[in-house]
Amino acid sequence: MSFLIVSPGRDPQPWLEALKNQHPGLNIYVYPEDHDKEEVEFALAWNHPRGLFKNYPNLKVVASMGAGVDHITSDKELPENIKITRVIDQQLTTDMSDFVLALVMSHLRKLSSYKSQQTEKAWDRHNTYKRPKNTTVGIMGVGVLGTAVGEKLAKNGFNVLGWAKSDKDKKDINTYCGEDGLEEFLPQVEVLVCLLPLTPATENILNRELFEKLPEGAYVINVARGEHLVEQDLLRMIGNGHLSGAALDVFREEPLPEEHPFWTNTQILITPHIASVTKASSVVPQIIENYERLQEEEPLKNVVERDKGY
Template structure:
């Protein structure tokens, strides 16, 4: 029985080292080194080559290295019997909460705007009590962000595809309540999972339902955003700007119009980065549960995509 670590674009050796250190004796293969495919029953993955897992006849579990799983669920060649798991980690939640808070404060106090203008021109700013934040996606990360913003004095509401119970935060649910959230939102934060239903959800139709001057933050996936629609709505004056941490193509090409736009702030997908040492214990626990034929933690519902 072996574990395969496969993560093109990320250093897989860091993960292999943590797995071996925290589970001495575990046989770990690192893709693309030579290995016996029949031995592999458990894979730890990030953005694997499409179709590769169908070559592992005894594979039972694919564990995502992060909170996102769309890089796995979007592969139609993964056999249905293979379970997919995701990471739930306090560090990821804390990092995302701090990042979103920083972006909102930067926007409402014009910090980056003053720096880039190179002029001594004080501008009117917003106060925390007057900023209404709407969060699309009330999963683990969305809920953590909402609670953090609320503790800092912001008015916060959330939207989820299905009904969620949350005493401290008002949550809208279902397509029929989406417009209710948008109508009262001055800063919109996207933390939705990427599924066929949520791809391109950040589009002109949605933006038009936000109040004039609203600000958009996307820290989920680049595929959520219709880039042309965002540019059009900012240039028309309906949106005041956007902070984008994720993109359809990463790194974002140098010639992309986002770079030159004064009202779009770009960061290189740094909102919340997985620390292998922090999340390997839960991956090992799932490995052990698999070997004992016990129920796994944090299993993804394939039909939902999250």
């Protein structure tokens, strides 16, 4: 059995070294070097070329390098018999919750405004600001990451609401579900955080119709996927004053093109997809565990339900 790394645009060397340290005898190929496709039964991937894996007759598992799996599930040519696994990593989870907390606090204390004032050498105090105890944050998507973010915000004094496709029972998060639940959820939310998985049902969900249901002055944070957001709708809703602004870490095209209007909008904070960054040495042990489980014909961990997309 051989192992294949496929990560165009991402340096595979840290992954190669971590895999060899964890499993010294592992036979590893790095795409696109020459290799026998029939030998490969397990692949580790990030943004693989569409249709690539249909050429591997004995491939059984494609493991994502990160928490997201839409880069794999969106491949319509991926054979149905191949299992997909995702990463669940405590460090990634902590990093995400810390990042979102920082964004929410930055919004409440108007730090972006002060940064703009600095460039103009303007000494202008904003004496009014909201405190966590008076602020309701709504999280769309209360899976592993969304739950951790909600718990971190609740511990810091925020009123936290959640919304999910199906019913969730969360200790510190008052959660709504389904279409009816969304109608109740949105009007209460002053800061909206998107942590949804990207599926056909959630693509373009951050649109004008949804934004209009938020209270005037609401703030939007997207740390999920760029395809969740209808960009022109966000710009319009900020422009007409209904939204106070947004913090965006993910985009439809990355890097964000130089001519994109987000760059020059002072009410939009841009970060280059750095909310939580996968560290190879941290997640390789769980990938190797699944590799060994495959060899022993044992059930795999963190398997994605392909019909759901997560």
